[in-house]
Amino acid sequence: MQMTMRWFGPEEDKIPLEHIRQVPGVTGVVGALYDVPVGEVWPKEKIKALIEQAHNAGLTMEVIESVNIHDDIKIGLPSRERYIANYQQTIRNLADFGVKVICYNFMPVFDWMKTDMNYVLPDGSLTMAFEKAGIDKSLDEVVKEVLENSNGFALPGWEPERLAKVQELFAKYQDVDDALLRENLAYFLRAIIPVCEEVGVKMAIHPDDPPYSIFGLPRVVKNRDDLDWICNAVDSEANGLTLCTGSIAEDPENDVYAILKEFSSRKRIHFAHVRNIKIIKDKDFYESAHPTQYGSLNMLKVIKSLHDNGFDGYIRPDHGRFIWGETGRPGYGLYDRALGVTYLLGLWEAVSQH
Ligand code: DNO
Numbered sequence: 426m427q428m429t430m431r432w433f434g435p436e437e438d439k440i441p442l443e444h445i446r447q448v449p450g451v452t453g454v455v456g457a458l459y460d461v462p463v464g465e466v467w468p469k470e471k472i473k474a475l476i477e478q479a480h481n482a483g484l485t486m487e488v489i490e491s492v493n494i495h496d497d498i499k500i501g502l503p504s505r506e507r508y509i510a511n512y513q514q515t516i517r518n519l520a521d522f523g524v525k526v527i528c529y530n531f532m533p534v535f536d537w538m539k540t541d542m543n544y545v546l547p548d549g550s551l552t553m554a555f556e557k558a559g560i561d562k563s564l565d566e567v568v569k570e571v572l573e574n575s576n577g578f579a580l581p582g583w584e585p586e587r588l589a590k591v592q593e594l595f596a597k598y599q600d601v602d603d604a605l606l607r608e609n610l611a612y613f614l615r616a617i618i619p620v621c622e623e624v625g626v627k628m629a630i631h632p633d634d635p636p637y638s639i640f641g642l643p644r645v646v647k648n649r650d651d652l653d654w655i656c657n658a659v660d661s662e663a664n665g666l667t668l669c670t671g672s673i674a675e676d677p678e679n680d681v682y683a684i685l686k687e688f689s690s691r692k693r694i695h696f697a698h699v700r701n702i703k704i705i706k707d708k709d710f711y712e713s714a715h716p717t718q719y720g721s722l723n724m725l726k727v728i729k730s731l732h733d734n735g736f737d738g739y740i741r742p743d744h745g746r747f748i749w750g751e752t753g754r755p756g757y758g759l760y761d762r763a764l765g766v767t768y769l770l771g772l773w774e775a776v777s778q779h
Contacts, residue, residue: 426732426773428766429453429488429741431757434475436460437578440759442482448763450770453485455528455741457492459579463587464495464508467515469522476522488696488739489519490528490667491581491631494613499533500597501609509613513620520624526695526739528667530631531610533601533642534594536582537634537672540567542574542755544711551747553755554711555675560639564591578754598642606643611658621663629665629695630655634672635708636679648676649684656693669698670727671743675710681722682730689734697731699724699769700743712744712756715765728772742766 430445432438432454445454456475461467479486492515495508519527530536540559543551560567568588571580579585587594601609614628621628636647645651652666666688673679688694701720703713713720731740745761747753 426736427452427485427487427739428770429455429485429739430762430766431455431490431741432479433457433754433757434459435478437754438757439753440757442479442484444759446483448759448766451484451766453487453739454479455488455490455739456486457489463493464497464511466511467492467518469518472518472522472524476524485523487523487525488528489524489526490696492516492519492527492529493536493582494529494531496533496594496597498613499531499606499609500601501605501612502597505609505612509616512613513617516617516620516626517624520626524626526627526629528629528631528696530582530633531606531613531646532582532633532644533598533606534591534640535642536580538639539571539755541711542571542576546711546713546746550714550761552712553744554705554709555635556705556709557707564595564640575755576752580755595640595642601643603643603645607645607654610645610655614655614659614664618659618661618664622661627663627665627695629667631667631698632669632672634669635675636672637676637708648673648679649687652684652688652693656688656691662692665693665695667696667698668694669700669743670722671698671700671702671712674702674722675708677704677708682726685727685730685736686734689731689736692735694731694736695738697736697738697740698743699727699740700765712746714746714761715742715768724769725772725776728769729776732773732776740769742769 498505539553541554544554633644633646701722702710703720717724742765744756751758
């Protein structure tokens, strides 16, 4: 297991690598290029410069989160061929600089979705929340609210240029249902997994967040059966998962521990996003502090399910709250994520010694 933290690069992240280096037990950062348009090839010189920065700070960068998938691939337009060829080249370029895992998602239009970016907890800390009432509004209103409440940062997947065209994008998905989206995912995987196998890279799909349909859009990474379908679509270890405990747990019907157990044993979890959430009612929730007592997940069981079933990939704490007066990119402050790292490593040490 290797403990990492996400870092958004020198332009996009206010947390310096030197500070991440000081979090005990963190050996690497998870990074990405944010100035390459979705669908274009990531140039080698930019990859080299990015990864060198991590190395110069004494950290590895073996996981990329994310190389995003162009909507034309998800929709299945003829132009997907060009974007798939570009993706194959990006995989090769990343492999040349030691990248081992690529995290991605297959959510139409949006990446993750929250309705409150500054939800105040009883102890005065701020976190993100999702309440169904928050999306019972017009699409434009929801998009506007998320953009306005992100503290001046372009949130991953919520780039304002892209969302300016959100209605247009929605129209293109009009005829895409779950079955077609799934088929388009399989088409993509059949094209890229052989390249991954050749160059030693593992793909790791992130679950849908939330793991059910919103705004009538199709969703295909929601539960155990979806994950099983994806793993079987191309039966290769290179075709794997980013198991995000928070996202999976947002549907109370998902048995997070059983999913962690099954897919760790099947050697398909290459990257784990480990966070706790507190269900408020039905499917409404907020992202709590990591320890078990603050949320709805038993974090000891989460870590044990990974550890006891041979998980050997990368972990990162997921979103953190804003505490001690810190401000910045929602979910990605330093302090609470650092507390999360320490707690998760403590659990890992405990289960390792049994
Ligand atoms: C949220 C993240 C996601 C994740 C993508 C993977 O903060 O977990 O944005 O990076 O869904 O492509």
